[in-house]
Amino acid sequence: MAVKLSKGEFEKFRSLIHKVTGIHMRDEKSTLIESRLAKRLRHFGIDNFNKYYDMLQNDAMELQVFIDTITTNETSFFREPHHFEFLKSDVLPKIDSPMRIWSAACSIGAEAYSTAMVCDEVLGTKIKWDIFCSDINVDVIRQAQSGLYPNKFIPQISERYLKRYCLKGFGRQDGNFLIDDHLKDHLSFKRLNLMEALDKSIGEFDMIFLRNMLIYFNNPERKYIVENVVSRLKRGGYLLIGHSETLFNITNCVKQVKPTIYIKP
DSSP, X not given: OOOOOOHHHHHHHHHHHHHHHOXXXXXXXXXXXXXXXHHHHHHHTOSSHHHHHHHHTTOHHHHHHHHHHHHOOOOOTTOSHHHXXXXXXXXXXXXXXXXXXXXXXXXXXXXXXXXXXXHHXXXXXXXOXXXXXXXXXHHHHHHHHHTEEEGGGGGGSXXXXXXXXXXXXOGGGTTEEEEOHHHXXXXXXXXXXXXXXXXXXXXXXXXXXXXXXXXXXXXXXXXXXXXXXXXXXXXXXXXXXXXXXOOTTTOSSSEEEXXXXXXXX
């Protein structure tokens, strides 16, 4: 019989998620948490959620697995295509020095590899460019580093990009495709929690993608995250957010130039 997550247990996990990541889980996420954590209960042979919660208090490795389990979200290649058109038409043609882009909540890497395809097509080897990718979830970072994706993502990628940058899987990898090493060489990866102060060693960037993650935070936390991230954005650089997000009444550290596209003065 399936174990049910009580309201009290949900509150305990919700508080823990917020404490560790800053993410607010709304009431309607109770079912999602129940279904995702049920797999961990089965893994350990635990018969209730309270026992699993107690385990998390003393097991740092399982705590990271817990965060990875909860923070895995849907993503896609070339999501919100107007951002990639802006990059291709308005930004890259004007670049005359090394270009650095940060995919700040990179998930499984679809956003970063989409960006890399556009950069390689426009800049090629004429100008040095690289993409720094970060996420709080170590599992999705590992997948992004592998560059291996199921074929369900193929319809999201144009035919010319598929031919140029994607390799069809065979044998054990049948049903998957692999991003070409030429693109992967331009990407680097690091686990980061954007609710923590950023190390200056990551450098500065010409463009930062911060898309579809602010929706999980309240306004004071959104302000902190945006200003934390923008501290690594060069003056004149661009910040891109998701279509369902806004910085209105959040921060004045960037100015809007187009819907969901901001510039650092």
